[in-house]
Amino acid sequence: MPDNEANRFSARAARYARVGANVGGVAARIAGQRLFGRGGSEGDAANAAALAASLGGLKGPIMKVAQLLATIPDLVPPEYATELSKLQSEAPPMGAAFVTRRMMSELGPDWRGRFGSFDLKPAAAASLGQVHRATSKDVRDLACKLQYPDMASAVEADLKQLDLVFAIHRRMETAIDTREIAKEIGARVREELDYEHEAKNAALYRIGLDGEPSVRVPDVLPELSTRRLLTLGWLEGEKILGFKDEPIEIRNRLATAMFKAWWHPVARLGCIHGDPHLGNYTVFRDGGEPTGINLLDYGCVRIFPPSFLSGVVDLYRGLLTDDRDRMVHAYETWGFQRLSGEVIDILNIWARFIYGPLLEDRTRTVADGVKPGEYGRREAYRVHMALREKGPVTVPREFVFMDRAAVGLGAVFLHLSADLNFHRLFEDAIGGFSVDALASRQAEALARVGLAPV
DSSP states (O other), rough: HHHHHHHHHHEEEEEEEEEHHHHHHHHHHHHHHTTOOHHHOHHHHHHHHHHHHHTTTOOOOHHHHHHHHHHHHTTOHHHHHHHHHTOOSOOOOOHHHHHHHHHHHHHHHTTGGGGSOSSSOOOOESSSSEEEEOOOOOOOEEEEEOOTTTTHHHHHHHHHHHHHHHHHHHOOOSEEEEEHHHHHHHHHHHHHOOOOHHHHHHHHHHHHHHOOTOOOOOOHHHHHGSSSEEEEOOOOOOOOGGGGGGGGHHHHHHHHHHHHHHHHHHHHSSEEEOOOOOGEEEEETTTTTTEEEEEEOOEEEEOOOOOHHHHHHHHHHHHTOOOOHHHHHHHHTOOOOOOOOHHHHHHHHHHHHHHHHHHHHHBBBBSSTOOGGGHHHHHHHHHHHHHEEEEEEEEEEEEEHHHHHHHOOOHHOOOOOHOOHHHHHHHHHHOOOHHHHHHHHHHHHHHHHOOOOO
């Protein structure tokens, strides 16, 4: 390995070593302040800035985990969520010589001959890999996602740090037991290392969104893909935030496409794209007009048992008709235990927030007058304070990415200032919902793409 490559990766290894020391040091400081009654909002803000500084400039799973923590309401204090959401990967990309060697290791010594062209300079960077533009032998535009080296060991190291953070969180905050949340995050991040699995996820989404012209899913080129290299058709598009000042009809059109991209596969196949990050979708034009979205990156897809989705629909119907028995049945279906009437009332505070836009048959914004920076904060605080007194509650692991998708999509709708009838969009998505029908469709689709049944 040339000196510059060796230096780059020895430096990266040193950064990973520093993560453990810095996260542990900040965590100890936070624990000490809480133990002796010091800190408060000013202390939290300082600690949050220190934690963000300890993670800044890193690639790899620790960045993904940190950004994910920022999107799960009430999992970390608001000050931490604000700082973690600012984190961006700033480490240098893999150099051309190293990319060449990595491609050779994935596709063999004649790898260049399998492409029409291949740009060794990355077009985009992600937490676990970088994307290169290429063309096929028949001059078709391609996107090649190449994983950084040694990501498996980095994932395990970073997840150990996450376990430390969660353990300290459980000692300081007893309202929510985070053990199942930690298991879910670990399972999904490990899955993202397997690009063959991601290819199957993309194929599943092509089935789930078949016939929906406002959402485009890239096709996979399996002959140019491996466990650490994923080659997809390139989808040309523009950043969605570039359209936030467009006329309302355009913003509503794009918001509707976003809604369908996430919730139609849930209702049709029981799967959800668990990462509504701004970099995971772009806007495509048809005849010069912004028409819909390209849905990108299928590493973080959650496939739910049909029974979990029956709980989603039951809780929606229960809230819609004020049917408490149906609400309780939904929570029990999901695996909540020891549910007293008081705890159910507390859970319903959050449920009415998540389902709120879906319950009213009228055109509205998703926040309906709530300031964007406060979206969900008030409800999360009320739930947290109430569970401190009446809890603890163990949150089923499936909720991590369902909640994340709901809140993440809400943020997109806020950015676009979209005015939609979310109730009718949701009714259209779940119309005629049946657990048996979902189970049948899901089993058939998973078998077609080679994914294991849930």
